[in-house]
Amino acid sequence: MMRLTADTFRTLYLEHGPRAQGFFLRMTGYDRELARDLTQDLFMRLWSARNSYDPKRPFRTWMFAIAYNMLKNEYRRLMTVMQYKESVEKEEPLTEIENLEKEQRDQILRDAINRLPEPQRAVFLLRYEEELPIAGIAQICDIPQGTVKSRLFSALTAVRDYCKINEK
16 A cells, blocks of 8 residues: 655645535535535545555545545435525526526536436536546446446436426
């Protein structure tokens, strides 16, 4: 096992911190403060577990596995926050978004992704936002590659259908 030094870890934080925060941001329904808190907690956990890091495994895969497990452990609380945010968003008129076609499409896509069940949303974001390979996602989520592919197919179908329905 390789020992991560403070200097090495600082470099890894600077390189991977923004991607981890982006993942948390998307997984928490774009709650910036919560995403920052989760990112900080993630790197504290990574630092605490630094002696168990296996250099044969890519750091990014190890990091996202821990990040995903953090989200699984806090999923109920996060779902409550996202459901509340969705109900508030539905009450507000989308006047500016409706006038700007690109912003409207982006909002519809974000809504479609946020409506996915957590297992589908996680593999979708890891694949298309984090650009991880199927094998890496399977390792992070601790599921077979076939399950990753199945969840991706279901997620893509649901996103496509939601976008078609809400396009105009």
